[in-house]
Amino acid sequence: MHSIFLVLCLSHVLMTNSVLFVQPLCHEDERSALLQFKLGFSIEKFAAEDPSAYPKMESWKIEGEHGNCCSWHGIKCDEITGHVIGLNISSSFIYGSIDSNRSLFRLVHLRRLNLAGNNFNYSKVPSTIGSLPRLTHLDLLNSKFSGEFPRGIFLLPKLQFLTVQYHLHLVS
DSSP: OHHHHHHHHHHHHHHHHHHHTSOOOOOHHHHHHHHHHHHTOEEOGGGOOOTTOOOGGGGOOOSGGGGOGGGSTTEEEOTTTOOEEEEEOTTSOEESOOOTTOGGGGOTTOSEEEOTTSBOTTBOOOGGGGGOTTOOEEEOTTSOBOSOBOGGGGGOTTOOEEEOOOOOOBOO
């Protein structure tokens, strides 16, 4: 009787420890959204001024072991659910315009979004950022945005940190 209990406890410890080292698998719809987002931009050396910049999105691939978006550079997934909760593509040589229809805004579990240090070609800050209800951190510093700043960002219920360098013109 005692040996059976010991085996059960030991197997529980082994199973629990092995789960700790397994990286979560991302959700197919979130991986697809990230890949669509990537396709909308070009990687240009002039788009980032930071000397430590590197093109994080180059690791975003489907084939082989790289198919799991939770292992891609700049992506953080929830360890239990596998949902993408963090996107840090700061200083990634990203060049191009961003709009409210971007697939990025399908990542509704995002808590942290860092787009700093890229060149979004003086496009407007997308109003759909205001549709990311779990967002706590938003960094848009040195990203070459222009135009009206969407008021909806200030209505995000969990937003704690907002970093921008912007000439503010609030939309009413």
